[in-house]
Amino acid sequence: MGETIKIVAKNRKARHDFTIEDTYEVGLVLSGTEVKSIRAGKVSLKESFADIHNGEVFVYQMHIDPYEQGNIYNKDPLRIRKLLLHKQQIRKLIGLKQREGYTLVPLSLYFKDGRAKMELALAKGKKLYDKRHAIAERDSDRRIQKSMRHNG
Secondary structure (H helix, E strand, O other), rough: OOOOOOEEEEEEHHHHHHEEEEEEEEEEOOOOHHHHHHHOEEEEEEOOEEEEEEEEEEEEEEEEEOOOOHHHHHOOOOOOOOOOOOHHHHHHHHHHHOOOOEEEEEEEEEEEOOEEEEEEEEEEEHHHHHHHHHHHHHHHHHHHHHHHHHHH
């Protein structure tokens, strides 16, 4: 029997702003009300990023709306949340982050067999001209596809 994956949130800008080098599937340390809010799709990865602090990986600026029935159990929507990775993965990331230009960017948040998981990318920031080049390439591909449809 295959595992079930339900994508809850995607960071669409990440692939535009960064060149993705590698991706990791990581777990998250969440409270019960945060999990219920995520299940309801009330989460945003827009400005989020991850960083390593004291040998542990944390995600910052990930917004999870307070759960409506959560009252006193609700946490701060923008609180720092711990990510769960294997020690050797963290060591590898520390080594790579020390090199210039690498950053950790959440790509998507999903449930896999009932557990909240995040796709975390090791990425390098794109320069403005790289972004323009990517947009021009996409536009030309679109034009080619369109002309092939009309001439075919």
